[in-house]
Amino acid sequence: MPLDPQVLFRALLGAGITGLAGVPCSILNHLTLEAEASPEIDYIPASVEGEAVSAAAGMWLGGGLGAAMMQNSGLGNAVNPLASLSIPYEIPVLMIVSWRGEPGKKDAVHHYPMGAATPGLFELLDIPATVLREETDLDRAVSDAVAYMRKERRPAALIVPRGLFQKPSADSEGEGARRAAPILARQAASDTPSVRAFGGGELPSRTEALGAWLQRYPDALAVSTTGFMSREVSSHGMVDRHFPMQGSMGFASAIALGLERSAPGGRPVHVLDGDGALIMRLGSLATIGALAPRAFTHVVVDNGTYASTGGQLTVSPHVDFPAAALACGYRAAAHCRGAGGLEGALEWAASEAGQGPVLLQIEVDEREAEGLERPALSPQEIALAFRDAVAGRG
Numbered sequence: 288m289p290l291d292p293q294v295l296f297r298a299l300l301g302a303g304i305t306g307l308a309g310v311p312c313s314i315l316n317h318l319t320l321e322a323e324a325s326p327e328i329d330y331i332p333a334s335v336e337g338e339a340v341s342a343a344a345g346m347w348l349g350g351g352l353g354a355a356m357m358q359n360s361g362l363g364n365a366v367n368p369l370a371s372l373s374i375p376y377e378i379p380v381l382m383i384v385s386w387r388g389e390p391g392k393k394d395a396v397h398h399y400p401m402g403a404a405t406p407g408l409f410e411l412l413d414i415p416a417t418v419l420r421e422e423t424d425l426d427r428a429v430s431d432a433v434a435y436m437r438k439e440r441r442p443a444a445l446i447v448p449r450g451l452f453q454k455p456s457a458d459s460e461g462e463g464a465r466r467a468a469p470i471l472a473r474q475a476a477s478d479t480p481s482v483r484a485f486g487g488g489e490l491p492s493r494t495e496a497l498g499a500w501l502q503r504y505p506d507a508l509a510v511s512t513t514g515f516m517s518r519e520v521s522s523h524g525m526v527d528r529h530f531p532m533q534g535s536m537g538f539a540s541a542i543a544l545g546l547e548r549s550a551p552g553g554r555p556v557h558v559l560d561g562d563g564a565l566i567m568r569l570g571s572l573a574t575i576g577a578l579a580p581r582a583f584t585h586v587v588v589d590n591g592t593y594a595s596t597g598g599q600l601t602v603s604p605h606v607d608f609p610a611a612a613l614a615c616g617y618r619a620a621a622h623c624r625g626a627g628g629l630e631g632a633l634e635w636a637a638s639e640a641g642q643g644p645v646l647l648q649i650e651v652d653e654r655e656a657e658g659l660e661r662p663a664l665s666p667q668e669i670a671l672a673f674r675d676a677v678a679g680r681g
């Protein structure tokens with residue numbers, strides 16, 4: 288007999304899961320509906336599965352415990368932040384993954400290759416994965432997975448086969464509540480503000496831009512993007528405030544989103560992004576714009592290149608990041624072209640902060656600081672120190 292999907296949702300709450308980020312699957316529909324409607328869990332409708340994993344990781348950094356929910360078709364989209372963020376930084380994330388194309392079961396042909404590969408992918412990543420069956424004690428399966436995650440500080444997975452759960456009825460509690468309380472308020476097109484412009488003089492270097500940012504925001508919590516940016520950020524040694532992410536390229540803003548929503552006291556959060564990284568995961572602008580975290584400042588340091596891998600060109604000269612952010616629902620956005628405008632631009636960002644996400648693109652030239660090393664602390668030490676500091680235990 289199919290199981291009641293409510294039991295799984297209650298089990299997640301009971302085990303201490305505080306947030307769920309995901310991309311829907313019909314098999315997991317009930318969970319999405321429950322999470323959208325429930326005041327007991329924070330729900331992030333992710334633009335891609337890797338964003339869900341990264342946001343769930345951010346929830347842990349903020350003191351919560353996140354789950355990432357997805358169809359197994361999207362597991363490939365989640366592998367990078369699992370392999371380069373959750374596992375090396377020892378950030379527990381509960382993966383809830385549906386199983387389309389399960390061998391021996393009838394399904395659409397395009398699901399079979401990933402269906403056959405799904406358990407093996409978890410094995411390859413050394414992530415314990417439990418297949419939920421009708422005879423499974425769901426409370427037990429969830430609490431065992433969460434106990435493992437907390438003890439080992441690693442991800443764990445629950446695999447949900449097709450047909451395991453009863454289909455939620457149209458008038459089920461979750462769906463009714465969802466219709467009554469949409470999580471996202473649509474912004475009227477006429478409300479869209481215009482891009483502010485700052486500038487003057489030569490372009491600053493990354494070091495100068497970062498220096499001006501540090502001076503304006505000496506106490507800010509910040510997540511920085513992979514590559515030279517995180518190397519330079521970590522050279523300042525402020526592990527209690529800065530999370531210099533290496534890996535999970537493009538997902539610094541998703542981590543910051545999960546962090547902002549679970550950090551105590553609504554602490555302001557900054558993202559120090561790169562143009563290449565933002566282009567890789569532009570969809571996060573839509574998620575952030577729609578969820579509108581109040582205290583969220585997204586700084587894009589744009590050198591027009593993938594500097595960290597040798598200076599290959601990005602397509603950033605063709606992309607208007609501030610306009611894209613506004614179109615996605617950011618509250619305010621600006622660009623800064625010239626070192627003379629840096630101070631004014633950062634001042635403006637500070638004055639706009641606190642009522643919704645703000646994006647500031649700072650164009651920089653290609654000069655880089657000499658001799659920057661990767662962070663001296665291990666990824667695990669960085670994650671723990673940052674989480675402790677956010678919780679006030681630093």
Ligand SMILES: Cc1ncc(C[n+]2csc(CCOP(=O)(O)OP(=O)(O)O)c2C)c(N)n1
Binds near residue numbers: 512563595596
């Ligand atoms: C998923 C993924 N793809 C590619 C890379 C290799 N890589 C590391 S840093 C980087 C460049 C990042 O460019 P950008 O965000 O513009 O920052 P910059 O290096 O210019 O500071 C690339 C391509 C990676 N680490 N992860």
